[in-house]
Amino acid sequence: MPVPRVRFCPAPSGWLHVGGARTALYNWLWARHTGGVFVFRIEDTDATRATPESMRGMIESMRFLGLDWDEGPEVSGPYGPYVQSERSDLYAAVSAKLLAAGAVYDAYETPEELEEQRQAQQRAGRPPGYAGGHRDLPDAQREAFLAEGRQPVLRVRTPDDGVVTVSDAVYGPVEFAWKDVADFVVERADRTHTYYLANAVDDLAMGINLVARGDELLSATPRQQLLYGLLLRDNLLDDALADNGYPARPPDAVPPSFAHLPLLVGEDRKPLSKCHGSVAVDEFRRQGYLPDVLVNVLALCGWSPGAAEERMTVDELVERFSLERVGRNPAYFDTAKLRAFNGDRIKELDDAELAERLQPYLNAAGLLPEVATPTQQRLLLGLAPLLRERIQTLAEAVPLVAFCFREVVELDAAAVAKHLKGRAGEVLDIAADRLAALGEWSGDAILGVFDGMAAELGLGRGKVMQPVRVAVAGTAVSPPLPQTLALLDRDVVVERVRAATARVAA
RNA sequence: GGUCCCGUCGUCUAGUGGCCCAGGACGCCGCCCUCUCAAGGCGGUAACGCCGGUUCAAAUCCGGUCGGGACUACCA
Numbered sequence: 001m002p003v004p005r006v007r008f009c010p011a012p013s014g015w016l017h018v019g020g021a022r023t024a025l026y027n028w029l030w031a032r033h034t035g036g037v038f039v040f041r042i043e044d045t046d047a048t049r050a051t052p053e054s055m056r057g058m059i060e061s062m063r064f065l066g067l068d069w070d071e072g073p074e075v076s077g078p079y080g081p082y083v084q085s086e087r088s089d090l091y092a093a094v095s096a097k098l099l100a101a102g103a104v105y106d107a108y109e110t111p112e113e114l115e116e117q118r119q120a121q122q123r124a125g126r127p128p129g130y131a132g133g134h135r136d137l138p139d140a141q142r143e144a145f146l147a148e149g150r151q152p153v154l155r156v157r158t159p160d161d162g163v164v165t166v167s168d169a170v171y172g173p174v175e176f177a178w179k180d181v182a183d184f185v186v187e188r189a190d191r192t193h194t195y196y197l198a199n200a201v202d203d204l205a206m207g208i209n210l211v212a213r214g215d216e217l218l219s220a221t222p223r224q225q226l227l228y229g230l231l232l233r234d235n236l237l238d239d240a241l242a243d244n245g246y247p248a249r250p251p252d253a254v255p256p257s258f259a260h261l262p263l264l265v266g267e268d269r270k271p272l273s274k275c276h277g278s279v280a281v282d283e284f285r286r287q288g289y290l291p292d293v294l295v296n297v298l299a300l301c302g303w304s305p306g307a308a309e310e311r312m313t314v315d316e317l318v319e320r321f322s323l324e325r326v327g328r329n330p331a332y333f334d335t336a337k338l339r340a341f342n343g344d345r346i347k348e349l350d351d352a353e354l355a356e357r358l359q360p361y362l363n364a365a366g367l368l369p370e371v372a373t374p375t376q377q378r379l380l381l382g383l384a385p386l387l388r389e390r391i392q393t394l395a396e397a398v399p400l401v402a403f404c405f406r407e408v409v410e411l412d413a414a415a416v417a418k419h420l421k422g423r424a425g426e427v428l429d430i431a432a433d434r435l436a437a438l439g440e441w442s443g444d445a446i447l448g449v450f451d452g453m454a455a456e457l458g459l460g461r462g463k464v465m466q467p468v469r470v471a472v473a474g475t476a477v478s479p480p481l482p483q484t485l486a487l488l489d490r491d492v493v494v495e496r497v498r499a500a501t502a503r504v505a506a
Numbered sequence: 507g508g509u510c511c512c513g514u515c516g517u518c519u520a521g522u523g524g525c526c527c528a529g530g531a532c533g534c535c536g537c538c539c540u541c542u543c544a545a546g547g548c549g550g551u552a553a554c555g556c557c558g559g560u561u562c563a564a565a566u567c568c569g570g571u572c573g574g575g576a577c578u579a580c581c582a
Contacts, residue, residue: 009582043582045581045582049581049582111580114579118578121507124507127507127508127509127578128507129508171511175510176509180509180510182578184579185579187580188580189580190580194579194581196582214582215511215512216575216576218510218511218577219511219576219577220582262511263575304518306520306521307530309531310518310519310530310531327518327519328511329512329513329519330512330575330576331517331518331519332517332518334518334532336533337517337518337532338532339532340531343545347545388545389546391544419542447541450541460541462540462541464541465542466541469541469542475542476543477542478542479543482541
């Protein structure tokens with residue numbers, strides 16, 4: 001039994017979104033669960049779409065999620081390079097051999113002609129697909145096309161009849177009839193190579209023995225399997241590898257088996273794509289979701305631990321994950337559940353850890369410098385326990401505590417209108433005096449002041465504390481007031497309370 | 507149009523002939539608690555797409571039907 005070798009191979013265009021991340025995660029979980037190898041490969045064979053920024057973003061998002069790879073960009077490995085644009089000589093050598101062996105043939109239709117053919121087929125109520133028009137072209141015709149300046153593509157000759165069975169770890173055996181599989185392109189007119197070729201060559205060359213990928217590729221699997229057979233026949237691939245200075249395949253390499261994963265869909269039930277708003281992994285990071293929680297919830301999209309608890313650490317996921325329990329129906333990525341799980345995980349963080357995690361978000365909001373002063377760090381540490389119960393994401397802490405880090409606060413108009421009226425002026429005057437005179441600057445002592453005032457003035461706590469809250473925080477919402485005030489500089493608090501009296505409506 | 511896949515509460519799912527008048531989680535609703543916002547406690551809402559069949563018994567098996575999706579690219 002060879003050691004499992006799995007891979008994640010995104011095309012670097014756009015951001016890594018949760019669908020891709022889920023595919024990456026399942027491969028990673030399987031590798032870690034079985035003690036196998038997780039390969040990360042960049043499939044940038046389509047130069048018109050691939051961008052270096054996207055590749056960097058993918059790598060960053062993978063690192064953020066904690067999906068470390070054993071072989072791939074930045075870590076290298078024995079079967080590299082792991083970026084397909086650096087392997088084009090290999091693909092060229094393979095397709096030349098395929099042509100020499102008669103497995104592929106040159107076809108000269110222009111994209112426009114093909115499009116026209118498809119439309120004609122559609123109109124006639126026939127399935128669109130390459131009809132095999134340029135199979136077995138007479139030499140004279142071929143030369144005539146060349147003389148016209150046409151550049152051929154290379155197409156694989158697919159069987160005309162018979163069936164092929166794909167044994168899928170998730171779907172079980174799925175049968176396809178070869179007559180439904182049209183001759184497909186492996187080499188474009190510009191001599192670059194398509195996904196089919198590059199992907200099959202690399203999976204074989206890198207000894208990948210299990211391909212877990214999105215459901216949308218299930219019907220492409222017969223083509224893939226056909227290519228495996230072609231590449232392995234007469235040592236075609238092995239020779240190409242040796243001729244071009246690539247490492248030989250692992251000695252125990254076997255063609256991969258498959259596991260197709262149900263698609264992740266958006267709220268509209270359409271498959272996820274770049275068009276869908278905030279589904280990029282990086283966007284979830286910016287919003288303050290913890291990577292472990294993202295991993296947890298992603299794992300639950302399509303896989304179930306059975307009757308066991310759904311909230312799991314990454315280690316528990318690795319231990320329990322299995323392909324057998326991957327489902328077959330498309331899942332909607334539920335951000336409400338993500339929020340809930342995230343909030344729960346935040347509650348498990350201790351003060352120091354929470355403060356540390358919060359810091360980058362305060363940095364990004366311009367509330368803290370890159371390197372916080374000891375005073376700022378103490379303040380944040382003191383705020384942590386007050387924040388823990390009331391934030392679902394790390395970014396949600398920012399508006400709640402911004403007033404603690406600013407020199408001046410602007411009073412929210414709606415909050416002023418609602419709370420700085422009636423007896424608020426009287427309340428603020430007394431509060432300012434008593435807070436200024438308070439012996440011990442602590443949460444309990446401050447609460448004592450408010451309670452005393454409430455009793456004397458015959459007001460509820462709310463009537464006393466809300467005006468003060470608005471005065472100091474500028475908003476009607478903040479962490480618990482007495483404890484928060486205790487963390488701030490007393491002079492600042494008193495000054496803000498006095499200043500606010502001017503804003504009280506007559 | 508063709509091929510393939512899928513169909514359990516709003517969502518993700520558990521469920522492989524009786525343990526299911528269907529369980530969990532998230533959401534939602536109500537009550538309690540409360541200095542705001544939360545959190546917490548308690549309670550509640552809600553699903554086997556439909557029609558036939560097999561069987562003593564079906565969410566589970568079979569047939570059909572309807573609905574959704576993928577593929578059908580010189581994208582991956």
